[in-house]
Amino acid sequence: MQHLLGIEQLTAGDIEHLLSQTDRFVEVSRRRMPKVPALQGRTVTWLFYEDSTRTRLSFEQAAKRLSADTLSFAVSSSSVRKGESLRDTVQTIEAMGVDAIVVRHSSAGVPAQIARWVSGSVVNAGDGWHEHPTQALLDCYTIRERLGGLDGLHIAIVGDIKHSRVARSDVLAFTRLGAEVTLVAPPTLLPPSLAGWPVRVSHDLDAVLPTVDVVYLLRIQAERMTEALVPSLREYTARYGMTRRRVDLLADKAIVMHPGPMNRGVEIAADVAELPRAVVVDQVRNGVAVRMAVLYELLAQPAGRELDRAGTDEVAGPPDVVGAAQEGAE
Amino acid sequence: MAERERRSTPPFGGVFVARTQVLDRDDVRRAVWRMAHEIIERNQGLDGVALVGLQTGGVQFAAALADALEKIDGERPPMGTLDVAFHRDDIGLRPVLPSAVTDIPWDVTGQVVVLVDDVLFTGRTIRAALDAVHTYGRPRAVQLAVMVDRGHRELPIRPDFIGKNLPTRRDEVVNATLDGVELGELRKEAR
Numbered sequence: 175m176q177h178l179l180g181i182e183q184l185t186a187g188d189i190e191h192l193l194s195q196t197d198r199f200v201e202v203s204r205r206r207m208p209k210v211p212a213l214q215g216r217t218v219t220w221l222f223y224e225d226s227t228r229t230r231l232s233f234e235q236a237a238k239r240l241s242a243d244t245l246s247f248a249v250s251s252s253s254v255r256k257g258e259s260l261r262d263t264v265q266t267i268e269a270m271g272v273d274a275i276v277v278r279h280s281s282a283g284v285p286a287q288i289a290r291w292v293s294g295s296v297v298n299a300g301d302g303w304h305e306h307p308t309q310a311l312l313d314c315y316t317i318r319e320r321l322g323g324l325d326g327l328h329i330a331i332v333g334d335i336k337h338s339r340v341a342r343s344d345v346l347a348f349t350r351l352g353a354e355v356t357l358v359a360p361p362t363l364l365p366p367s368l369a370g371w372p373v374r375v376s377h378d379l380d381a382v383l384p385t386v387d388v389v390y391l392l393r394i395q396a397e398r399m400t401e402a403l404v405p406s407l408r409e410y411t412a413r414y415g416m417t418r419r420r421v422d423l424l425a426d427k428a429i430v431m432h433p434g435p436m437n438r439g440v441e442i443a444a445d446v447a448e449l450p451r452a453v454v455v456d457q458v459r460n461g462v463a464v465r466m467a468v469l470y471e472l473l474a475q476p477a478g479r480e481l482d483r484a485g486t487d488e489v490a491g492p493p494d495v496v497g498a499a500q501e502g503a504e
Numbered sequence: 505m506a507e508r509e510r511r512s513t514p515p516f517g518g519v520f521v522a523r524t525q526v527l528d529r530d531d532v533r534r535a536v537w538r539m540a541h542e543i544i545e546r547n548q549g550l551d552g553v554a555l556v557g558l559q560t561g562g563v564q565f566a567a568a569l570a571d572a573l574e575k576i577d578g579e580r581p582p583m584g585t586l587d588v589a590f591h592r593d594d595i596g597l598r599p600v601l602p603s604a605v606t607d608i609p610w611d612v613t614g615q616v617v618v619l620v621d622d623v624l625f626t627g628r629t630i631r632a633a634l635d636a637v638h639t640y641g642r643p644r645a646v647q648l649a650v651m652v653d654r655g656h657r658e659l660p661i662r663p664d665f666i667g668k669n670l671p672t673r674r675d676e677v678v679n680a681t682l683d684g685v686e687l688g689e690l691r692k693e694a695r
Contacts, residue, residue, distance in 0.1 A: 198587070198606065201605075201606050202590065202639075206639065206640055206641050207639040208639070209639065210590035210591060210636075210639070211590070211591055211635065212589075212590040212591070240590075
């Protein structure tokens with residue numbers, strides 16, 4: 175794997191592999207000195223054309239815990255404002271000797287385009303309404319941590335599906351790992367067509383809640399209000415907000431997730447966010463380990479996983495040796 | 505770590521063919537028993553001593569040593585496992601095994617940490633392990649126990665407790681388990 179552009183490119187096996195690698199980085203994060211020299215000498219840079227605090231900080235923390243060098247690049251104060259093209263910016267960065275570029279951009283497909291230009295690795299940290307793969311991976315990891323796995327779970331994704339790259343990546347990841355997904359949203363906040371999406375759709379949150387293991391709330395972006403897609407925030411909360419009353423409709427073990435930043439009082443009530451079943455803080459914490467796994471996968475193994483597979487397949491010999499090798503071959 | 509992964513990794517890959525049995529199961533058991541006594545002798549007891557088995561080959565020997573130490577001294581020392589993959593100087597040449605768990609659930613500060621591995625060869629695994637152990641605290645001392653010392657060191661590293669000194673050629677392969685120690689080689693196999 176050279177780039178991580180979306181969940182779309184990953185098989186269930188790839189996702190499982192990244193999640194099991196994440197376990198190892200969770201262990202690293204618990205150490206007294208939570209840092210390993212695995213990516214010493216590699217350089218990671220950020221190219222964020224859109225605001226972000228948690229994703230950027232999370233990637234930065236991940237890179238530093240792997241001992242990679244990080245180059246900061248603030249688009250708002252760079253020559254991009256002097257009219258430099260994306261291609262020139264990328265080529266400039268690459269010429270400085272960068273091994274991975276983490277990209278966020280408001281247009282879908284920009285990370286894929288950059289991946290065609292560079293010889294290093296590209297990680298999509300969110301592109302337009304398209305994908306946000308590391309968010310989906312950390313969501314899968316958090317669900318697995320709390321509920322043991324995704325296979326057979328029923329997950330409701332609630333809110334602004336139409337403008338959400340998180341929803342897209344999550345739907346792909348959740349369903350690939352065997353979960354059933356129901357999208358819950360007013361028709362104005364659903365994509366014009368859901369053809370090909372392996373999901374069910376509902377407009378009635380109260381009816382869906384008792385059947386789910388996970389309710390995933392998306393942020394209602396205040397800027398959408400000007401487009402009159404929802405009559406008012408209060409009406410949205412009344413019909414789709416996770417209120418205290420709705421929490422009581424959930425099964426005992428069901429968890430509440432949110433990618434952040436939360437609008438308390440809109441899609442999630444202030445006190446609901448504090449319940450033990452609300453795992454928002456776990457999501458953020460796991461985000462660092464997941465991104466360590468992604469950076470390690472892209473940068474530490476130049477020949478990629480094909481190399482592993484070729485190696486492990488080859489092994490034969492005394493029974494105990496074969497057993498050990500197969501254990502290692504996932 | 506060492507031998508098993510070396511064998512399952514492409515530049516070294518192939519089929520292990522045993523040529524000679526060097527130690528049998530009883531020999532290994534006796535060697536473990538002797539090393540346990542040496543560990544107690546060196547440290548004048550087991551006070552503050554902890555074992556850390558290196559994934560994957562060293563773990564079985566760390567467990568066997570813990571069993572022996574418990575029988576001799578009446579007290580079982582804490583035992584952890586360590587995978588040094590993230591600390592190696594040849595990252596990328598070897599696969600990371602998901603089954604190789606790192607688990608040192610205590611602070612090693614002030615302890616005598618005995619690293620345990622199956623085969624000591626170049627010393628690079630141990631160098632990485634020394635690095636890794638220090639992310640869990642500052643041990644009072646680190647000692648090294650290996651079932652087989654096969655020579656060919658590339659770093660100034662020396663074991664404290666040795667099951668068997670076994671002179672080898674570089675291209676030979678040593679397979680050390682609780683069932684015995686075999687010397688052999690890798691045959692490339694056309695598929």
